[in-house]
Amino acid sequence: MSKYSVILPTYNERENLPIITYLIFEMAKKNNLDFEIIIIEDNSPDGTLQVAQELKKVYGDKLIIHFREKKLGLGSAYMDGIKLCHGNYVVIMDADLSHHPKYLVDFIQKQKNTNCDIVTGSRYINKGGVMNWGFDRKLTSRGANFLASTMLGVKCSDLTGSFRLYKREVLEKVIKDVVSRGYAFQMEIIIRARQYGYTVEEVPIVFVERIFGESKLGASEFQIYLKGLWKLLWTF
């Protein structure tokens, strides 16, 4: 039977963490799926760790908490998370409720139907979409995706998306080679996976902009993105 491990990196998510945890396990229960969550907590000043420890009283062994002394970034969070996974499939998603766990049912269905190696959620295909995004955010995101796909010559409707389901061995193999940070990190995973001959399928998702907490997106993020894209241009 398939077992799914969700790697959830958290930083200042004390309000969202209980909700996302509830939604994941409710979805799993309703659909008779075997899920576990690995929380990678980077010593948030808002008490996210204490909230995670409270949640463990309800969910027990299905909730694994990995504490890190400081903010070490997504790439290392995924690498640390994989080591603690018991599942044969790994889910990567955001903890801020922008990625709704209900779509995981569609991801799993797609994976079972096609036996693909990676399923990626896309906001930009038919039935996908967003909520609580201003026009400028939509333009920036779409523009960035367009730039990446023309510069890199990669066909993927949502290259920077970070809501994905991987076969465990695929993620383990690909993540070792990834050098980028930020949004380019997500793009690089897809490009490398394709280079190895792994198959990628897309499923529509609706991305709801965070309702609690502060967004970590800023003006400097776009600069980091451009730098990351430039580096990728010379990597592949």
Add this chain to the structure above:
Amino acid sequence: MSRGTNLFAASSISAIIWIITLFLSTGYVNEVAKSMPTYALILYFSYALFKVGGDLSRLKDYPEEAESLQKEVEESKRFYKEKGLKL
């Protein structure tokens, strides 16, 4: 060869061909050659506008998703209250 190297090579070759055409051609061909770079840029930006603009017009908002999420937030709070958790 990386994609960057490929693009650089392709654009260098195109630039050399364009410069040669510019210096060696006359009349109508010369006029066309002079405006090729501008035309290429306009083509690319038109394509970008068409693609991004088209996608943006199709990018739907889903207010019902935000509403149902709000309901689920309340549901989760009730669940934890029943379990006696202090969050």
